[in-house]
Amino acid sequence: MKLLHTLCQIAAPSGNEAPLSEFLLNYIQQNKERWKTQPTVLQGEEFQDCIILVFGRPRTAVFAHIDSIGFTVRYGKQLVRIGGPDAETGYQLVGEDAQGKIECTLVVSERDGALTYEYEREIERGTELTFRCDFRETDTTVQSCYLDNRLGVWNALRLCETLQDGVIVFSCWEEHGGGSVAYLAKYIYETYGVRQALISDITWVTEGVRPGKGVVISLRDSLIPRRSYVERIRRLAQEAGIPHQLEVEGSGGSDAKELQHGSQPWDWCFIGAPEDNVHSPDEIVDKRDIESMLALYQVLLQKL
Structure with a gap:
């Protein structure tokens, strides 16, 4: 959890993501030689503070927003x-x-x-x-500010270690209305033909979603993804035997809103660990849900 601790300590509220973007670029440069596949790293003024990593011949893109409240x-x-x-x-x-x-x-x-x-x-x-970051770790939980979405970023970075084919996207502004995913999705679709996405983000503990019961596959929030795509993901999770829960909400949103409202035919599904004490200094996540989140992403990037 040392990497997660470091990520949570870096201040990067919406609109000022540059400090975390700089950290990520340095981390990628220092660690990519140990990854299974060497990615093409896309960054610069045309992407503002966002970063795109392209591995092999991608079929699926993973979106993880780097900003915070x-x-x-x-x-x-x-x-x-x-x-x-x-x-x-x-x-x-x-x-x-x-x-x-x-x-x-x-x-x-x-x-x-x-x-x-x-x-x-x-x-x-x-x-x-x-x-102020007060990172607390026990045998079963991690607790800190900004697990939403530093944990989604951590998941994407760990996925990079074994990824052969796929796109990893670090986006900006998600917590305050979005704005970056529209142009990122357009670039990825037009350049690589990719049009299916997973949203690496953190959801809520509710009366129907409990800590320690597995990663959450969201069937809907304020938006509704295409059911046939979500069903493919559910089948792969079941076949792999990965603990997971299903979420049904009528509010909330993510980077997916810009995919669904865009002009390209993106399929998407929100998949993330549930946290309690949402958007507070004391967000808390069960480590079993973190483990199942990474495991499911590894399966999906291979088989979707």
């Missing part, structure tokens, strides 16, 4: 949400402005729910603040 300093001590972070008085926030590093305290107004911070000085407007 957070807060933007407005005027005075006001804060504006980035995405949908949980907010409770006392949460510790970190960041940096021209005057130096910052560690401050989130304050939620009991009167109107307005968000402010407590700090020894006024923080420069436009500064991004994220949850």
Whole structure:
């Protein structure tokens, strides 16, 4: 879990993914020689802070968003949400402005729910603040801020070790409305003819999805994937004997929304481990669900 710990410590709220993108490029450069297949690495201004890795003759693309939720300093001590972070008085926030590093305290107004911070000085407007990372590991769980979606990124990086044919995509802005997957999907479809996708992201523990019962295959959220594609995935999971759960939700979304709303005929399925304490500093995931997530992705990239 050392790699996951490192990923969770890197601040990369939506719109400022560059620090994590730089880390990923360095990690890829340092580790790719040990991978089974050497990928083509696509990055640069035409992809903004996103990264595409192309292995062999790909049939399937895996999308993992690298951004996180957070807060933007407005005027005075006001804060504006980035995405949908949980907010409770006392949460510790970190960041940096021209005057130096910052560690401050989130304050939620009991009167109107307005968000402010407590700090020894006024923080420069436009500064991004994220949850302070307190990474906790036991024999059975990992707990930290930003497991959504650093765990999805971890899964994609581990998949790279054995992948022979496929595309790994590290996307941006997912937590705050999206915007990168549309042009990434268009490029991948037009260049490589790939039109089936897996969304490497983290879902929720609910009354129907329990920790420790296996990776989640989502049948729907606010969007509905093509049933025939999802059924192929279910059959492969069953044949491989990998523990998994089925999810049915009426809300929520992911990078898949830009695939479904795009002009190319993408099939997609959200597959991820469930977490509790969603979008808080204390997100928690069962290690058995992490193991089954990676195992299922390894099977699917071989057989889809």
